[in-house]
Amino acid sequence: MSVNINKKPVAIVTGASSGIGLGVTRALIEHGYCVVANSRSISRSKDLIASTDLVLVDGDIGKRETAVKVVNAAVKQFERIDLLVNCAGIYIPKPFTEYTLEDFETMIHTNIAGYFFVTQQAVAHMRKQKSGHVVGISTTLVDQPLAGAPISLPVITKSTIPAFSRALAMEYVADGIRANTISPGVVDTPLHAHDDHEALKKLHPIPRLVQISEIVDALFYLQSAPMVNGENIRIDGGAHAGAKW
Ligand SMILES: NC(=O)c1ccc[n+]([C@@H]2O[C@H](COP(=O)([O-])OP(=O)(O)OC[C@H]3O[C@@H](n4cnc5c(N)ncnc54)[C@H](OP(=O)(O)O)[C@@H]3O)[C@@H](O)[C@H]2O)c1
Numbered sequence: 001m002s003v004n005i006n007k008k009p010v011a012i013v014t015g016a017s018s019g020i021g022l023g024v025t026r027a028l029i030e031h032g033y034c035v036v037a038n039s040r041s042i043s044r045s046k047d048l049i050a051s052t053d054l055v056l057v058d059g060d061i062g063k064r065e066t067a068v069k070v071v072n073a074a075v076k077q078f079e080r081i082d083l084l085v086n087c088a089g090i091y092i093p094k095p096f097t098e099y100t101l102e103d104f105e106t107m108i109h110t111n112i113a114g115y116f117f118v119t120q121q122a123v124a125h126m127r128k129q130k131s132g133h134v135v136g137i138s139t140t141l142v143d144q145p146l147a148g149a150p151i152s153l154p155v156i157t158k159s160t161i162p163a164f165s166r167a168l169a170m171e172y173v174a175d176g177i178r179a180n181t182i183s184p185g186v187v188d189t190p191l192h193a194h195d196d197h198e199a200l201k202k203l204h205p206i207p208r209l210v211q212i213s214e215i216v217d218a219l220f221y222l223q224s225a226p227m228v229n230g231e232n233i234r235i236d237g238g239a240h241a242g243a244k245w
Pocket residue numbers: 014015016017018019020021038039040041042059060061062086087088089090091110114137138139140183184185186187188189190191192
């Protein structure tokens with residue numbers, strides 16, 4: 001039965017237990033959204049507590065059955081889906097010739113299947129509503145790979161997202177559904193907890209890491225901008241614009 005008696009806007013966030021997804025989930029709740037939050041271990045999260053406005057769904061988002069569970073939870077609990085934010089993702093940097101079959105399958109499974117199935121389920125529901133917005137997180141490295149950065153497999157998976165978003169934006173424009181991408185540089189999240197932050201800062205012309213709040217700001221801008229569709233917002237201090245700094 002629906003608990004969304006006040007008809008709040010409803011969002012789904014994948015990869016919500018950590019980093020960008022956690023920041024996005026907290027901000028959406030603060031802004032009056034009902035949220036269905038997913039990750040493989042979200043029910044064990046110390047940062048998110050289930051409530052009338054927040055449903056936690058455990059599961060591997062690369063599996064279609066998890067995508068169905070997540071979208072069904074949103075429809076059953078909150079009756080609609082206004083926004084899907086696909087944050088679940090993994091990053092395996094390695095020299096190209098050293099990638100294993102397992103690396104390949106795991107990254108395709110999480111970063112591509114994990115976007116495909118939940119978006120497919122959500123868009124099917126958004127079509128019935130005649131409204132909705134799908135946002136994916138890519139990376140600015142897709143447009144500007146760096147000498148010495150072994151990222152071919154992450155780039156394969158993340159380069160699909162802006163293209164996929166543009167395709168969806170066109171296919172479903174008549175159904176009132178938008179699709180956009182946010183492409184950050186290096187964001188200060190647990191993904192980079194053990195990396196050299198001083199070295200990472202130098203990858204941006206504005207020499208600091210991107211903050212999660214800056215991804216959240218871009219998301220709320222996209223959410224508030226009904227004419228922005230098929231867009232890719234880069235948040236990288238200008239790295240994509242220049243060749244050397
Ligand atoms: N941080 C950066 O510099 C950066 C830059 C560009 C793009 N991105 C992208 O932004 C997204 C978020 O990154 P982040 O830095 O916030 O990473 P993070 O802190 O490591 O968080 C990743 C999230 O994804 C979840 N996840 C991983 N595999 C999953 C699966 N199979 N099913 C469901 N959830 C899964 C994790 O939770 P569980 O372990 O509980 O499943 C976690 O909640 C990723 O797509 C990443 O590629 C990040």
